[in-house]
Amino acid sequence: MVSIPHRKSIWVFHLNSGACNACDIEIIDAITPYHDVERLGVKLVGSPRHADAILLTGPITIEALPKVVRAILAVPEPKIVIAIGSCACGGGIWRDSYAVLGGVDRLYTYLREHGIEPPITIYIPGCPPKPEAIVYALAMVRGLVEQKQKKIEYIEKPSIEVVEYIEKLSKEAKKDLEKFFKGIEVR
């Protein structure tokens, strides 16, 4: 569950900020009778003032930025932003382009600079994500399923034999090189 107010039906507003249409088609696919997110209480509305959540697609082009900010501000509290696709999550292949802001993270730094506290965000990576992934995200917002993703961290501990072998090798190498370059400092 993401937050207590979002346990009930969430109405969503679809906001395209310069996406290529792939993620938008997947959103439409999630609304069709085959996947049918309306059984989870999710409804597509035509105005951000009626919505609880924003389905944000696209890498947020500079041209779309003022409209995106206005749409996010128009959503009543408690609001939630669902970033759909790699572009919205982290900029995707446009991350370095001069024409885009590059993902919600940079949008939030922009909002913080202007004194606006960023809303709760759900990330759905994928290029585009499967409609099932979008359904899963909306079910997670409702508190019906749990988040599966976790940070994975691995720190290598090399075996003592290997470390000793390398130390021995570098000692020998140092001795050899000092003999070879006698009187000359190699730094």
Add this chain to the structure above:
Amino acid sequence: MGRTDLFSKALSTKVVTKKYPFEPVEVPEGFRGKPIIDPDLCTGCGACANACPPNAISIEDDLENSFRIVKIYIGRCIFCGRCQDVCPYQAIKLSREFELVARDREDLVQVVKLAMVRCSLCGKPFTTIRLFMKVINELPPESRALATLCPSCKAKVSAYGTSFARR
């Protein structure tokens, strides 16, 4: 088709809606899902970071603690599978996982920290132990000394060597 035919067809059609979040769903064959690094096989060579179109994979050297950090941020990944194609040790593979929803950006990160070898002259870490061991086993014993040097020290040593040879 008359109106009654349409009505009877609508009645005979069963429910098509999937019960998805409550029932698991099969992904099609050849589906490219979340890329996962096998930390036991990865050598930190950086081929995947070079090939990655959106730079979702990054490689940094932590010189103080002598670690090479391979970091993959799935939020930027476009699931093209090039990392899987270029990996020489088949360490990174695209799984069939697609429920990658996360509340926090950090949940979408996989970090692999690999221990590094220090240069025998200047003491600066320059390559991972795994990559070093793979190279050292291929070399003849007399040239193993040069392999323990970092690239800049190696250049200096070879330059001194050639200048002495000319005298």
